[in-house]
Amino acid sequence: MARFNRHDESFDSPKGFSALNPRPNRSRDRFGRFTEAIARGMGTPWFLLGLTIFAIVWMGFNTFAPPAWRFDSYAIGFTALTLILSLQASYAAPMILLAQNRQDDRDRVQFEQDRQRAERNLADTEYLAREVVALRLAMKDVATKDFIKAELRSLLEELEKEEAPSTAKPVAKTPAKPAAKKAPAKPATRPASRTSK
Template identity: 65%
Template sequence: MAERLDRPKGERKLFKPRRSSQESDRFGRVSEGIARFLGTPRFLVYLTGFVVVWLVWNSIPFTAENHLRFDSPKLYFTALTLILSLQASYAAPLILLAQNRQDDRDRVSAEQDRQRAERSLADTAYLAREVAALRQALGETATRDFVRSELRSLLEELKDMDREREDEVSGE
């Protein structure tokens, strides 16, 4: 009676799985491993070998009674069909689960790539601004040739002033 009556009850679930994220991740990793194995040539070879052995074992007459057979070809190998259907019914959800987990990893990877690209773009823009500032600063600094030409023009002006003074002194 500790529940409050003025609030609706939450969803009632028939089964309340109380898995931690670690257990869920472990199940995901195991199912991915199975799904990866189901997509290998080794699995196809094993499955083909299993089916061939099954068909040969249940097709060859051993004795007149055929008591060693467990799946009759007269019934179109019903047990084999059921086993393969069971395998397929478990394989499909495991493959889908593995694909969903791969999609999640791809989404996280794409987000990280996008963030990395944004940082690279920001760094590139910063470096471009710095290079432009350096070019501008270099454009404002005096080069060696500029300083030499300025000194030559000043020297010429001084020589002209000296000549004018000498002319004035000698003309007096």
């Protein structure tokens, strides 16, 4: 009996689940959506207003608070605030670029879909134009009501012309038979009267 070898690369047996290299359960797109959300948030006036208020409060507190409470000295140029804003800017720029790349990919896909839709619309329009031309050509061959009336009228006139000579022909006179000669009328004779003697 063959022994099972885990490192065997044959395709007839399934490769087992490795605990060292677990398959990621999360979508690769989740980080992209996260960066887009941050970039979208940074592009709003509320973010700019909040960052301005944060910087004013930070500088005001470290300038006017009692020296024991200050954690970022005005004398050294608000080093902690500068560090925070630099870190924020260094992370914001790549996130904005990632979001812009994702938007470019979406725009490319949208452009491709728009191009395919435009090609389909053009093909449909050309097909419909050909069909309309074919219908116009076919309608030229179709007999219209006026054409049928004119044809029927001409046929009726031809029939009337053909029938008119046959009805107007004079009837051929048959030669009259000579009248039979009458025998001359016999004079009426009186019967002889008897004379009495």
